[in-house]
Amino acid sequence: MVKLTKKHGASQMGLRLISLVCATSFGLCACEDEQIRVYQAPKDTPPPAKIRQLMNPTVRSRHRDIASERATPSKEPTWSAPDHWLEQPGSGLRLATFLIGPPSQQAELKIIPLPNTPESRSPIANVTRWRRLMGLPAASNQQMEQSVNKISIAGHRASRVDLLGPPDGQQPRQRRVVVILPMPDRVWFFDLIGPATTIEAESDSLRRFLASIKFDAPKAPITFNAPDNWEIHQTPQPPRQAAFTVNDGMYQGEITVVMFTGNIGTALDNINRWRKQVGLAAIDNDEKQPIELIETVNATGNLLDLIGPRTDRSHPQRMLIAVIGNGDNVWFFKIMGPDPLIQKEKPRFVSFVQSAHFTR
Amino acid sequence: MGNAIKDLCQPIVSLRLTVVLMAMSIVLIFSATWAQIDNGIWFVVEKYFRSFVVWVPLQIFLPRPEIGEQIFPGAFPWPGGTTLGLMLLINLLAAHAVRFKLTLKRSGIILIHTAIILLLVGEGITGAFALETQMPIYEGQTTRWAHDIREVELAVINHASPEHDQVLAINQSALEQRSVIDHVRLPFQIRVERFMPNAIVQRRIPNDTDPPQADHGLGVTHRVIEQSRVTGVGAQSVNIPAVIIQISRGDESLGRFVLSPLFRQDDIRIVGQRVQVEDQQYHLYLRFRRYYKPYAIRLNEFSHDRYTGTTIAKNFSSDIHLSDPTHHEDRNILIYMNHPLRYHGETFYQANWLRKSDDGPDFGTVLQVVDNPAWQTPYIACLLAGVGMLIHFGMTLIRFLRHQTA
Numbered sequence: 001m002v003k004l005t006k007k008h009g010a011s012q013m014g015l016r017l018i019s020l021v022c023a024t025s026f027g028l029c030a031c032e033d034e035q036i037r038v039y040q041a042p043k044d045t046p047p048p049a050k051i052r053q054l055m056n057p058t059v060r061s062r063h064r065d066i067a068s069e070r071a072t073p074s075k076e077p078t079w080s081a082p083d084h085w086l087e088q089p090g091s092g093l094r095l096a097t098f099l100i101g102p103p104s105q106q107a108e109l110k111i112i113p114l115p116n117t118p119e120s121r122s123p124i125a126n127v128t129r130w131r132r133l134m135g136l137p138a139a140s141n142q143q144m145e146q147s148v149n150k151i152s153i154a155g156h157r158a159s160r161v162d163l164l165g166p167p168d169g170q171q172p173r174q175r176r177v178v179v180i181l182p183m184p185d186r187v188w189f190f191d192l193i194g195p196a197t198t199i200e201a202e203s204d205s206l207r208r209f210l211a212s213i214k215f216d217a218p219k220a221p222i223t224f225n226a227p228d229n230w231e232i233h234q235t236p237q238p239p240r241q242a243a244f245t246v247n248d249g250m251y252q253g254e255i256t257v258v259m260f261t262g263n264i265g266t267a268l269d270n271i272n273r274w275r276k277q278v279g280l281a282a283i284d285n286d287e288k289q290p291i292e293l294i295e296t297v298n299a300t301g302n303l304l305d306l307i308g309p310r311t312d313r314s315h316p317q318r319m320l321i322a323v324i325g326n327g328d329n330v331w332f333f334k335i336m337g338p339d340p341l342i343q344k345e346k347p348r349f350v351s352f353v354q355s356a357h358f359t360r
Numbered sequence: 361m362g363n364a365i366k367d368l369c370q371p372i373v374s375l376r377l378t379v380v381l382m383a384m385s386i387v388l389i390f391s392a393t394w395a396q397i398d399n400g401i402w403f404v405v406e407k408y409f410r411s412f413v414v415w416v417p418l419q420i421f422l423p424r425p426e427i428g429e430q431i432f433p434g435a436f437p438w439p440g441g442t443t444l445g446l447m448l449l450i451n452l453l454a455a456h457a458v459r460f461k462l463t464l465k466r467s468g469i470i471l472i473h474t475a476i477i478l479l480l481v482g483e484g485i486t487g488a489f490a491l492e493t494q495m496p497i498y499e500g501q502t503t504r505w506a507h508d509i510r511e512v513e514l515a516v517i518n519h520a521s522p523e524h525d526q527v528l529a530i531n532q533s534a535l536e537q538r539s540v541i542d543h544v545r546l547p548f549q550i551r552v553e554r555f556m557p558n559a560i561v562q563r564r565i566p567n568d569t570d571p572p573q574a575d576h577g578l579g580v581t582h583r584v585i586e587q588s589r590v591t592g593v594g595a596q597s598v599n600i601p602a603v604i605i606q607i608s609r610g611d612e613s614l615g616r617f618v619l620s621p622l623f624r625q626d627d628i629r630i631v632g633q634r635v636q637v638e639d640q641q642y643h644l645y646l647r648f649r650r651y652y653k654p655y656a657i658r659l660n661e662f663s664h665d666r667y668t669g670t671t672i673a674k675n676f677s678s679d680i681h682l683s684d685p686t687h688h689e690d691r692n693i694l695i696y697m698n699h700p701l702r703y704h705g706e707t708f709y710q711a712n713w714l715r716k717s718d719d720g721p722d723f724g725t726v727l728q729v730v731d732n733p734a735w736q737t738p739y740i741a742c743l744l745a746g747v748g749m750l751i752h753f754g755m756t757l758i759r760f761l762r763h764q765t766a
Contacts, residue, residue, distance in 0.1 A: 035534035038545045040524045041505075041652055047626060048500035051723050233625065249522045252634065252641055314638055338639075 046231065077111070077154070077188065080212035082205045085109070100194065100202055105172065107194020107202065113186040121182040123148040123159040130176055134165040153181050154213050164196060175199045179210060221259070222331070225355040227348040230255060246337070246345055251315075253337025253345065255352075260330050270323075271304070277336070278308035278317040296356040299324050301331075303353070307339060318342040320349055326358040372454045381448050384439060391438065394420040400590040400599065402510050409441030410487045442487070449480045468752025475745035482737030490732035493651055496628050496714060497659040497680075498724035504656050506729045507648035512601050512621060515645040516546065517632065531649070535603055547637045548614055551606040556586040559602035561622040573604055577633035577644075579618025603646055607635060619646035627714045627723070655684035655704065660692065662725040664713060678710055678725040695727065706731045 081087060081098060088097040098109040114120045127144045131137075149160045158181040165174035175196035181188040190213075192199060192206060199206075222241065226232065230244035244255040264270065271289050272282040283289060294303040301324030308317040315338040322333040333356070335342060335349045342349075392408040398420065399407075408414050415435040419425075422432050439447075452473060462470065493506035511532045518526040528545055535541075536557075541550040562583050564572065573579050584602035602620040606613070614635055623631045632643030658681040665675040677696030682689055682703065695701050701708040711728035 035531045035538075036541070036543050036546075037527075037529045037531075038543075039527055039529075039652075041527045041650075042524055043519075044525075044629065045501055045503070046629070047498040047723070051498045051500065247519065250520055252519070314636060 076113075077213050077215050079209060079214070081209055085205070085209075100192075100205075101198040105195045105198045107192060107198045109190065109192040109206075112189045112191065114189065116182060116185060116187050120187040121180065123161060123180055126178070126180060127161055127163070130161070130163055130178070134163055134174060134176060135168075136163065136166060151179070151210075153179060153210060154215050156181060156183065156215075158182075172197060177206065183215070221329075221359055222257070223357045223359065224257075224352060226352060229348075246335075246341070248341055248344060251338040251341040253335055253341045255335045255349065256332075258332045258334070260332070261328050264330050274304065274306055274319060274321055278306050278319050280306060280308055294322050294324075294350065294353055296324055296354055296358070299326050299356070299358055301325060303350070315339045320346060322353045324353075324356065324358075331356070331358075370458070372450055373458045374451075375455075377451050378448070378455075381444055381451060385444050385448075388414075388438060388441060388444060391416045391420065397424070400597065403589065407440075411440035412443045414438050414440045442484075445480050445484060449477060452477060452480075465755065468748045468750075468755060471744050471748030471751065475741040475748060478737050478741040478744065482734040482741065485734035485737070486732050490730070490734070491651070492731075493729045494711065495657065495708070495727040495729050496724060497657065497678075497727070498628065498714065499659050499662055499722075501724065502656050502658040505650045505652045506727075507650045509598050509648050511649045512646055513649045514550075514603065514605075514619065515647060515650075517643050517645065518640060519643060520640065529649070532601065535601075547640065547642065548607050548609040548635070551608070552603060553606055553616070554604045556584060556602045558587045558589050558599040559584045559620060560587055560600075561585075561602070561620050574616045574618040576615030576635075577617045578623050578631065579604070579616070582618065582623070584618055584620055601646070605644075609637060617644055619644055621647050653704075654686060655682060655689065657682055657727075659725055662713060662722055664722050676710060676713060676725075678727065705733070707735065
């Protein structure tokens, strides 16, 4: 057994002890995950139907009419104004303007949509600005909140602001009543400003006017019935009006509904482009491509069935495409995927196209 | 023997060493605080505190350069938090072995030191083993996973089976470090052409003269643009990486793809990009790294009360159903502010919610899932330290009063 000298040997042992502790700690702490992991995972569940509808309110039901939000303009309000309010045409940002009361005591009601931003929909931010414009002193947030009331317009939450301006010598005292109505894409301002006496006299008319405001859903350009086994994409990218995927457990296919306006190229160009997508050679005459007629609810078009070549490694790609003209618009209904899947889905695709109803 | 142990510990018992280590820790914390101006907190925690050595750039102590100006060069090495923590722990343990006697008079100090040891050890365990993830769930939906928003994975998934998905997940570290990824279970080879730690997605304009970044999938119609990593002071709090990859099988190219977690169907689901290999279809996803659970959680209802006239949250809660057949769990639970669920070694906190806009309806909840085996150590350490200080200062007070009366 080796005898350690007190000083020198003990220090060496101490250093070795420290090294051992550090190395062990390093080893414990330095363990890394594997960089590639292979495992089986449970299937992801899609959001429930009611959540999908909340996320995309214009998609009412896949079993009934499906309207594409991208094909429709943003909703605009309609109203019923009193006969004695003089409506002026909209200009610039304003959707409409009403002149109310006698010329010497006239108030003005403006209807203005602004982009939906935190600043535009914040009552406090707006009240701060209006108070300054009316010459009112700055107020605390609590005081400003007291001038804001929560009301309901067309079933939506809105804020009503009522501000009375300071006395201004011989001039009539000004009053401002504004209703701020945030909608998904815009914030609507119904902004009434004018002499306080006029606005007081018109309070009943204003109340009836606000109660008459509606946001009717504009007509979608197309409705159709989609099969239950097709999963809808919530946010199809333009020019797609709708998009779905279908999966039978072995293969996946995609269905798209696309609308173009204006020049869409010649029939031969389009046919060759589709042929190329499934791996077929181009043709020099569009009459060489077999075409069937297909009818929708209120239009007629052509249906093409393109099957690509089979390879040693995979099933051929197949595409069914229906081309339907409606006025200035041309609609393309397309399904594409491996041949076994498309063969199975063909009857459903044809029914889907036949259910299309063009509303404008 | 006792003297031999004391001699062994002499170099590391010194109080001077304690002071030096504390001073070095102050410098480390000071440097990390400056570093947070340019980097997110998790990046700084990993680099400065959960490392053995850190290279501290000199630039972080200087005003940030304007666009076009040079960054101040140079960096100095410094012991990282792991090194300093370990050395402080060894210093304290050695001091107790050599200097401190277990007496009633020293009991307060011993308890306080035990609390410090517990904090150091607890932080070491937390750093090594803790995992924080998020679990987003729509109302009415059932989920079995949570994801780590600080890290992404490239998931190659075969959805063919109706009962489960076959997943091959490639960690972010592999995407960052390796240019070619091969695996016996991977049906093709992946060449990582470019990994962007943080990127945005933009739709390509119709007459875009720049060529597309991909020839398959969403990269044909979209472009990813690299951004700076999130900082400690910016609006964005999470890095969202993107990657451009080339896939091949032997000599056959299967396409170039652009992947990003921003290619989404909704708040939770990412759009998979398809790759056909013989008669099998695979889908590619770049998503936050997932951790699957042996139990399922269903969100029955999410409630969000606001203070009247504002969008400020007054209360939000998640009514969930927990289902774990292995442990015979099948019950409803309410998770709300300051009332987390503790289950299976994890703690579920009400963290956030899913919605379209501030005024719009709420679609679901986001639970923060914390797995920290050392979660109790700070509480125990605080208790011990509190009792220790009571004892120590109490004894000092009594001694003083006795001295006064004597």
